[in-house]
Amino acid sequence: MTDNNNNGAANASSGDVQIQIPAAPKAEGAATQDAESGSSEAKNWRRWFIVAVDILFLIVGQTSASLLGRYYYSQGGNSKWMSTFMQTAGFPILFFGLFFFPSKSSSGQSDESPIAKTALVYIVLGLIIAADDMMYNSGLHYLPVSTYSLICASQLAFSVVFSYVLNSQKLSGLIFNSVILLTLSDLLVGVSEEPYDESAGVSRGKYLLGVVLTLGASCTYSLILSLMQLAFENVIKERTYSAVLNMQIYTSLVATFVSIIGLFASGEWKSLKHEMDMFKSGQFSYLMTLVWSSVSWQMASLGMVGLIFEVSSLFSNVIGTSAIPIIPFFGVMIFHDKMNNGVKIIAMLVSVWGFVSYVYHHYLEDRKARKASS
Numbered sequence: 001m002t003d004n005n006n007n008g009a010a011n012a013s014s015g016d017v018q019i020q021i022p023a024a025p026k027a028e029g030a031a032t033q034d035a036e037s038g039s040s041e042a043k044n045w046r047r048w049f050i051v052a053v054d055i056l057f058l059i060v061g062q063t064s065a066s067l068l069g070r071y072y073y074s075q076g077g078n079s080k081w082m083s084t085f086m087q088t089a090g091f092p093i094l095f096f097g098l099f100f101f102p103s104k105s106s107s108g109q110s111d112e113s114p115i116a117k118t119a120l121v122y123i124v125l126g127l128i129i130a131a132d133d134m135m136y137n138s139g140l141h142y143l144p145v146s147t148y149s150l151i152c153a154s155q156l157a158f159s160v161v162f163s164y165v166l167n168s169q170k171l172s173g174l175i176f177n178s179v180i181l182l183t184l185s186d187l188l189v190g191v192s193e194e195p196y197d198e199s200a201g202v203s204r205g206k207y208l209l210g211v212v213l214t215l216g217a218s219c220t221y222s223l224i225l226s227l228m229q230l231a232f233e234n235v236i237k238e239r240t241y242s243a244v245l246n247m248q249i250y251t252s253l254v255a256t257f258v259s260i261i262g263l264f265a266s267g268e269w270k271s272l273k274h275e276m277d278m279f280k281s282g283q284f285s286y287l288m289t290l291v292w293s294s295v296s297w298q299m300a301s302l303g304m305v306g307l308i309f310e311v312s313s314l315f316s317n318v319i320g321t322s323a324i325p326i327i328p329f330f331g332v333m334i335f336h337d338k339m340n341n342g343v344k345i346i347a348m349l350v351s352v353w354g355f356v357s358y359v360y361h362h363y364l365e366d367r368k369a370r371k372a373s374s
């Protein structure tokens with residue numbers, strides 16, 4: 001699988017799995033240099049396997065996190081900063097991952113990352129992630145789900161622009177086809193949701209604020225993905241999977257710190273005890289919702305960062321976006337939402353079409369690169 005200039009290759013050594021990406025941006029098809037070695041087929045399969053696991057993590061994590069977030073609000077949860085906190089606070093569980101994928105940077109090889117620059121990358125990205133999470137949660141707070149989903153559909157368009165400008169992403173007809181279909185499918189999700197309930201009591205000012213924040217979150221999220229790809233290519237020199245874990249751990253650490261400051265500075269922390277006591281399904285359910293929501297967000301983010309590392313920021317966003325139409329189906333089952341004349345099914349089918357179009361683009365690129373290297 002190749003995507004633009006960030007071509008990864010799985011490298012199996014002494015039983016563990018390492019993902020390799022070239023230190024500097026290379027032309028399309030550079031990953032196939034690996035194919036020159038005898039074990040290229042095995043490496044290729046191994047890499048496909050890791051990409052598949054990342055996709056699974058992103059889809060399962062994103063779907064469960066979204067549903068748990070909705071459950072939190074439906075049961076009486078009301079804190080925007082708590083929602084923001086949950087999106088990153090589960091990062092300590094990723095330290096277990098470092099046992100399986102340890103950093104190899106003490107070998108004295110030339111692939112050691114410059115510590116100061118790497119730390120700066122983690123801090124800057126962590127701050128932007130905190131801002132994005134806050135805008136993302138505020139949007140959901142102020143807007144009806146339908147309007148929110150419609151605005152979130154702009155995310156992929158932002159991603160095309162950022163990945164073209166920052167990551168020199170090559171844009172093919174199939175990619176445009178995929179982006180248009182996935183955006184259309186998200187728009188269909190938006191129109192299939194319940195229309196705005198005037199009685200919800202959100203003022204016009206807050207409604208407009210919600211629109212601006214949601215648009216800001218869509219733009220910022222796409223920027224984060226492209227900046228991460230840029231950082232992997234230019235600053236983080238480590239070529240093992242621990243680079244993915246470290247990126248996720250340290251950016252989450254910074255973002256969690258910011259959300260704790262937000263919780264205290266906004267005074268929202270004072271209402272948390274009351275929120276827990278008044279949670280409709282009980283205190284234990286409240287704690288479990290927070291815990292599993294945090295775990296789900298970590299799972300989703302790990303898949304998201306893994307896909308950026310192994311393929312590209314645009315690919316990562318395409319996978320995340322193509323999974324959005326799955327969420328309303330669970331909404332029908334769990335929250336007894338309406339099916340709305342099959343619009344949700346059409347959204348799902350359009351999304352699958354968009355996804356297949358993108359994967360087919362990769363298949364063609366991969367084949368072209370293999371031919372060129374043989």
Ligand SMILES: Nc1nc2[nH]cnc2c(=O)[nH]1
Nearest residue numbers: 132133136217218221320
């Ligand atoms: N803006 C935005 N923020 C996120 N944080 C986690 N997922 C998302 C997403 O899809 N969009």
